[in-house]
Each structure stands twice: as C-alpha cells, then as structure tokens.
Amino acid sequence: MKVHEYQAKALMARYNVPVPHGKVAATPQEAHAIAQELGGKSVVKAQVHAGGRGKAGGIKLVATPQEAAQAAGALLGTRLVTHQTGPDGVPVRRLLIEEAAPVAQELYLAVLVDPAARGPVVIASEAGGMEIEEVAAHSPAKVHRVVPDPVLGLMPFQGRSLAYAMGLKAELVRPFSELAINLYRLFVEQDCTLAEVNPLVVTGDGRLLALDGKLNLDDDALFRHKDLEQLRDVEQEDPLEAQAADADVRYVRLDGDVGCLVNGAGLAMATMDMVSRVGAKPANFLDVGGSADDAKVARAFTIILGDPNVKRVLVNVFGGILRCDVVARGIVAACQQVGKNPPMVVRMLGTNVDEGRQVLRGSGLNVTLVDTLAEAAERLRR
Amino acid sequence: MSILVDRDTRLVVQGITGREGGFHARRCMDYGTKVVAGVTPGRGGTTFENKVPVFNTVEQAVRQTGANTSLIFVPSPFAADAVAEAADAGIETVLCITEGIPVHDMVRVARHLERRPKVRLVGPNCPGAISPGEQCKVGIMPGHIHKPGRVGVVSRSGTLTYEAVGQLTALGIGQSTCVGIGGDPITGLTFVDVLKMFREDPETEAVVLIGEIGGTKEQEAAEYIRKEFKKPVAAFIVGATAPPGKRMGHAGAIITGKAATAAAKVEALRGAGCAIIPSPADIGATTQQMLRERLG
Numbered sequence: 001m002k003v004h005e006y007q008a009k010a011l012m013a014r015y016n017v018p019v020p021h022g023k024v025a026a027t028p029q030e031a032h033a034i035a036q037e038l039g040g041k042s043v044v045k046a047q048v049h050a051g052g053r054g055k056a057g058g059i060k061l062v063a064t065p066q067e068a069a070q071a072a073g074a075l076l077g078t079r080l081v082t083h084q085t086g087p088d089g090v091p092v093r094r095l096l097i098e099e100a101a102p103v104a105q106e107l108y109l110a111v112l113v114d115p116a117a118r119g120p121v122v123i124a125s126e127a128g129g130m131e132i133e134e135v136a137a138h139s140p141a142k143v144h145r146v147v148p149d150p151v152l153g154l155m156p157f158q159g160r161s162l163a164y165a166m167g168l169k170a171e172l173v174r175p176f177s178e179l180a181i182n183l184y185r186l187f188v189e190q191d192c193t194l195a196e197v198n199p200l201v202v203t204g205d206g207r208l209l210a211l212d213g214k215l216n217l218d219d220d221a222l223f224r225h226k227d228l229e230q231l232r233d234v235e236q237e238d239p240l241e242a243q244a245a246d247a248d249v250r251y252v253r254l255d256g257d258v259g260c261l262v263n264g265a266g267l268a269m270a271t272m273d274m275v276s277r278v279g280a281k282p283a284n285f286l287d288v289g290g291s292a293d294d295a296k297v298a299r300a301f302t303i304i305l306g307d308p309n310v311k312r313v314l315v316n317v318f319g320g321i322l323r324c325d326v327v328a329r330g331i332v333a334a335c336q337q338v339g340k341n342p343p344m345v346v347r348m349l350g351t352n353v354d355e356g357r358q359v360l361r362g363s364g365l366n367v368t369l370v371d372t373l374a375e376a377a378e379r380l381r382r
Numbered sequence: 383m384s385i386l387v388d389r390d391t392r393l394v395v396q397g398i399t400g401r402e403g404g405f406h407a408r409r410c411m412d413y414g415t416k417v418v419a420g421v422t423p424g425r426g427g428t429t430f431e432n433k434v435p436v437f438n439t440v441e442q443a444v445r446q447t448g449a450n451t452s453l454i455f456v457p458s459p460f461a462a463d464a465v466a467e468a469a470d471a472g473i474e475t476v477l478c479i480t481e482g483i484p485v486h487d488m489v490r491v492a493r494h495l496e497r498r499p500k501v502r503l504v505g506p507n508c509p510g511a512i513s514p515g516e517q518c519k520v521g522i523m524p525g526h527i528h529k530p531g532r533v534g535v536v537s538r539s540g541t542l543t544y545e546a547v548g549q550l551t552a553l554g555i556g557q558s559t560c561v562g563i564g565g566d567p568i569t570g571l572t573f574v575d576v577l578k579m580f581r582e583d584p585e586t587e588a589v590v591l592i593g594e595i596g597g598t599k600e601q602e603a604a605e606y607i608r609k610e611f612k613k614p615v616a617a618f619i620v621g622a623t624a625p626p627g628k629r630m631g632h633a634g635a636i637i638t639g640k641a642a643t644a645a646a647k648v649e650a651l652r653g654a655g656c657a658i659i660p661s662p663a664d665i666g667a668t669t670q671q672m673l674r675e676r677l678g
Contacts, residue, residue, distance in 0.1 A: 084627070115567040115597040115634060119489040133639055150493045191486050220633065221484035223459055250631040254623070265565060265631025266539020266594055269620040270662035273644075276623045277661050285624070287631040290522075290540070291402070318541045318548075320524050321405070349548065350524060373545070374663035 001217045002049040003231045006096045008213040015186040017179055017197070019210045022098030028069040028076070034097040035068035044071040047094040049236035051131075051214075052082035058092070061100060068097060086255075090236050101211065102204035107166060108132055109180060110196040111154075111187040119150045120187060122158070122180060126166040128199035154184035168202075175208050190228065191221035240284075240303050247299040249288055256281025258380060259304035259313040259342075261297075261331075263288050263322050271316045274373060278381040283310045290321050297330025298337070305338045314376060315346040324348040324356030332363045341366050347376045383585040384513035384559040385534070385576070386475055386504065387415075387451065387520045394419040394440060394449035394473070396456055396464045398430050403455035406479075406522050407434070410453070413525040414517030419443035440471040453510065453520050454478040461506060462487035466494055469501045476570070477520050478506035485633065488568040495570065503570025507632065508562035509540040515558065515585070523547075523560070531556015533669065534580040536573060537592035538565050538599070538632070542620065542662070546590055549666030555673070558586040565632030567596070573603035577611055587677060588614045590669055591656070595621030596635045596642050604650035614676040616669045617651040618659035619644045 009019040021038060024047070025031040035042045046058035053059050058080045060071040072095055079089035106128035114121040127135045127142045136143045144165040146158040159177025168176055179200075187195040194216040201211045222229050234242045244251030250265060254272070258280050262268035265287045272282040284307065288300045304310060317327050327348065335341055344367045348356050360367045370376045393410065397403035398420025407430065411417050419437060420430045426438030437443040440452065452473045456464040461480040468476045483506050495501055504511055510521015515530030523544060529551045537543040543562055550557065561576050563569050573591060580586045589611075593600035600619060607615055622644040624630050626637040637643055652658050657672040659665050 113485050113489065113567055115599070116602070118492045118568050136639075150489045188486060191484055193485060218485050220458060220482040221486065224484075252625070252628045252630060254625065262541075264539060264541025265635060266537070266542030266592070266620055267545055267662075269594060269624060269630055269635065270542050270545070270618075272623045273620055274661050274663065282623060285628075285630050318544050320522065320541070320544065321402075350544075372663065373661075377661070377663055 001219050001222065001232060002236070003215055003217065004047045004049070004094070004233065005045065005213055006047055006094070007231045008215040009210065011186060011190065011215060012183070012210055012213050015182045017182050017186070017210055018208060019213065020098040020101055022096055025072060025095045025097050026076070026093065028072040031072035031095060031097050032065045032069040035062065035065040038097065038099045040064050041100045042068055043098045043100050044068055044075065045096040045098065046075050046080050046092045047096055048080050048090045048092060049233065050080070050082045050084040050090055052084050053080065056080055056082040058082070093235065101201065101209055103201045103211070104204050105202040106199035107201070108135070108198050109183065109200045110194065110198070111184050111192070112194045117147050120148060120184070122146050122148065122154055122162065122184060124162040124166055124180070128201070132198070148184065153188070154181050156181065171206070172202065172208065179208055191218045191225060192216060193218050240306050243306070244300070244303050247296065247303070249286065249296065249300045249303065251300070251303055252285040253307065254282050254284055255309065256283045257309050257311040259283045259307065259310040261286050261288060261301060261304060261313065261315045263290060263317050267316065267318060271314065274377050275314060275380060278377045280380045283307055288322070292322055292326070294326045294330040294333065297327050298333040301331050301334035302338055305334060305340050305342070311342060312380070313342050313344045314380060315344060315348070316373070316376065317348045319348060319350030319353060323352040324350060325352040325359055328356040328359035332359060332365065335365055344368065345370060345376050345379045347371070347373060383583050384516050385579040385583050385586070386502065386511045386559060386561060387513050387518045388516040389518060391451045391518050391520065392416050392418045392447065392449045393520060394421060394443045394447070394452050396421045396440065396452055396454045396468065398422060398434070398436060399425050400455055404430065406455065409525065410519050413519040415519050418447040419449050440467045440473065444471045444473065449473065451475040451520060452477065454480060456480060458482040462491045465491050465503060469495060469498050474500050475502050475504070477504040477508070477510045479508065479510060479522055481507040483507070483566065485567055488566060492568055504561060505564040505569060507566045508564035509543060511559060511561045513559045514556065521562070527551055528560065529556040532558055532585055532587040534558050534583070534586040534589045535560035536576045536589065537562050538594050538634070539592055539620070542592060545662060546592060546618070546665045550590070550669060553666045553670050555666065555669060558583060565634055567634040573599050574606045577603060577606055581611055581613065586613065588616070588669070588673055590665065591615055591617045593617065593619045593647055594632070594635050595624050595630065595637050595644050596632070598641050600647035601641065601650045604654040604656070607656060608654035614672050615656045616659055616672050617656040618662070618665055619647045619651070620662070
C-alpha cells in the first residue's frame, strides 16, 4: 500500500528522522495560513501517489503567503499527470506546505527488502535527488549498500560506513548513522516494503533533513497495523483496481482491449503474454484466486467488463479447488447483471469442466469454447 | 528416486482441521501419501478422518509418529510461527502452502533457518511438491495430471505449473518430481537449491524451469546451469507484458529494475544453454524437442 508524502513524513518524525516544518492544506486559505506561519517563503507540494511530481508541475516554490494561496488554487482539484501516472493522472486533493530549506548537498537513503539478500538492505548515495536506478546505471561507484542482520538490526558501524563511503563531513557521520538506524527501525516495526528519503539533504546550516519521504507498506501485514490501514487513499487508485482490492481479486489494469480472467498469478501473466504474442493487447492482469465462489468470479468479471476498453474476453482457468462450473456461473451472472455480451474465448480445464461448458453453452452468451492454450491464441489472432 | 518427497515421506499436516488443510490432506492420502499426523493447537487427542491422530504440537507429532515432512496450511498471520515450530521439532522437509505471509516474518524465519542447515523449506505461497513415481503428493496440485517419468519441474507458480505438467503428460513425458518454490520475494529453496537436488537425482534426466518477473532468482539459476548443471533445461519466463512497478499477483512478481524484467531473465537462461519456451502453449512441445535433440 502506498501512502502520501505527508503521512510518510509524520511517521518518520515519530522515529526521529528530521523532516521540514510543514502542514497539510486542503484549501488556498489553509495554504495561505500555513505559509504565513512558516514565514512566507515555502514549498507547495501536491500530495499524490506518484513520483515525478516536480517535472509535472506539482511542486512550487513560493515567496509569500499570497503566492502560496495562488499556487494552491491552481493545483487543488486538478489531476496531476506524471511519467508514473496514466494519461488521466491522479487527483490533487491535499497539499503539503513546507519551509523552504536552503540545500547544501543532496543525498539518497533507502531501506528495502532484497530477495537475493533474503532480508532488508540499506542503500545510500551521495548523488541524491535523482532516481537511484539512473545513478546505479551511470555511476555505480556512487551507490553504497550494507546488509543488516535481521536480529541485530542496522548497526552504528554500518551507518558510519555508509557515511564515510559518501564522503560526508566528519560532524555529519554520527547524525547520519543515527538517522539511518531510525529509518531502519521504522521500516521493520511498521512492516514497510520500502522506506526512501530522496533527497536527504544537508542544509545550509549543516543539518540533515528528509526533504522528501516515501513509504510503501506491506499489504499482507496491515492486519497488525490498524492505524496504518486508515492511511489508504482510494481516490489515488485506479477505480477498477480499488474495486478489485475490495473484492480480494488480484487485478492490474493495462491498456489493451482483451479482458483476461485467469486463476493463478503465473498463469495470468502467461495468458497476458500469449495475448500479446498473437498481436492483440491484454486489458488487464486478473487472478481470481484458488478458492473463489461464483459470487467472487462474478465480481471479478464485472470489473473486467467495467473497463470501457474491453472489446473481447479470454477466460483461462485450470480448475483445481476452483471448479469450472463455478467459474461459468459467475461469468453468466456478471454478464446478465452488467448487460454486456462481448465475444468470449473460454478455455477451461480440470474439475467439473463438462458442467462448466454446459452452463456456458446454454447461456446464450457469445462464447467460443476451446481446449488448449494454442487454440485460444489462434482465436484471438487477427 | 526423486527429490524432496517420496515413499519414505511421513507427513504431518499443520492446520489439518481447517477447511483447506482437511480438504488437501484427504487428497494427499488418496494419492498415496503417508499422512501420519495432523497438528492443530487445542485439538490434540482427536483424529482426522477417524484414522490420522491430531496433536497439539509438531514436537509431539514427531515423537509419536516419526513424521519427517510437514505440509503447512496455517493462516498467514500465524504461518511463520508454524514454519519455525516444524523446524524446531526436527522436521527436515517443510512445505508451506500459505499465501500472504508478511515479508518481515519471512525475513526472520529465513534467518532462523540459517541455523538449521538440514531443514529444507519449500515455499511459502507455493503448490508444494509431488513425485508421481513414488505415489507421493505433498501439496495442492491436482494429482491425476501427473505421470511418472524422468523430467523434473521447478516453478515459482502454481496453476502455470499444472498447465506445464498437463502439456508434458499429454505428450507422454512423465515427471520425476515437480516442485513449486513459491511466488514470494523471500522463499526457502531457490531454483539453484532445487537444481542441485535434480543434479544428484539419477532418475531426473532433464528439467523444466518456470520463472517470472521480479528478483534475480532466474539469473542465479542461469549462472549455476552454465557452470555446473549438465542435464538439459527448458526454461519459460512469464511477465513479458507486465508493466513496471506493479505487483502481478505474487508478492515477488514486480519489476523494480532491468534485472527483474522477463527479457533479462530469458537472456540469462538462453546464455546458459537452456531451451527457451516461447509461449505458454509451447511448454510441452519445446521440452519434447529438447529431449529428442539432447537425449535422443
């Protein structure tokens, strides 16, 4: 789960990671008042779940409270389009108004889970303010990494080694190490999958400050963080993806016209790839799960049909616990409910496949039944 | 012969009194697996299906039934505890089906298992393992699609593995053992671990490897195959059309950089001499062709 920058920074502040003074505004009046409190000169930052805000015009440096109110008026209620959002962008409902800190140096600091290390790693770089992938590609010598022992946590010597590797001034070595340890504690205790500060700046007067902050939370661990669950902002999500999440269906919207209903994540990806190979484009990834009932299949199919780009549908189900007749009934129910009848290629295999096929044959829906993936692919070829 | 599970497997099912645990324990027994015990805290002293004794702890199950393998269906908030309990009780082969275990729980479990090098954890978030020639199924895969034979299958996926096995069996190609290593970022056995076992198994003549986007496990496998694995490998990677930064169902299936893409993995495996399976419809056919070319 993604959270907003202001939410991430509030959590960081709780862990003594220094963040700029600032508050959240939902109206130009509030932006004016906060800027005034901060002494006029401030930064107005659109709160959206996407990177690339600066280039997209979502971050404005202002000199007076009036300018803050103007910038707020121009941003609030619009949709921000960045390289990470779709062409429709994401809505700007809140702004973070922060003190404009004079920056002497920009660093990078992040904690994430590295599958190869089988645990968290801490990454730091003296080339902050850029995407770390770019730095890693062009100047790998500027990317430094330590692997904490999960039992010990990040140790001070590891924090120091990162500081020395980045060439920080002597008086910043200990503060940096402490900050990194605090961020690491936050990462572990709050079940994050990513905690990133980019840039972490050295201010003109020699302090470390998290100018930006990003946290991704582990969806699978939210059951033990009821407070963090509240931070979800459904408006930032694709509406169909949000519906799917509520229905416990794994769905990712893509930009093609072939809707896909599959059971199992691997088979769902394979199905998408196959659709592409025959020159068509998948409209979505969808894994309905192993133990779905017909109501859940119907909800999943309704989500597929809810995408206006979907012109055709491919169903690929390898029945195990999930029975083919259950899938068939769910599809029929969804088509009746939504009142749509797109051409469908259905490939079902396994438990109760004959019953499933019978349900679809008798449904009056525009269904082509096939036996193999190869046949399904041929049917989709144009 | 086979790997991981066989005629000597004495299985304890953790979570046997739950809906999924009970359903699949029965299916494993029907296939021929020796299910010797179940564990559900608080239900010790009862029996499952009037024949399998249920214990409160894995330790009791091991002591009284000689269980040597565990299959875990415990719900995700408690699954890390179940894996650690199995390892602590002396179970050496632990297969964890549970999906959705918090990643930080798995970090701690992986660290715990480092102190117990004899323990082999398969999964979590996996279908388990099956050795058709040994009539031993420890997992949730449909048993009837398998056929005894000499091809080992290792995969990060569940249903896609069934698809692969279905195609192999349809062409008369049987399997020695099929292992799902799981779709999470942190799993027990990796591709390399399973390949090492297949290398030592005289019954396995060739391998089908099914990977996906995310992480670098496939590249590690490619490196190992290039250097040390002489048996022919047919490889299939899914997720070529997945957009970056989006989790595709599996927690581990997310493109976070170039190395995590399908293209990078395919390139590594091709460079290691694997036969690349171009599409999910060709898993059987590519494997068949490879077997003809490499094994005659």
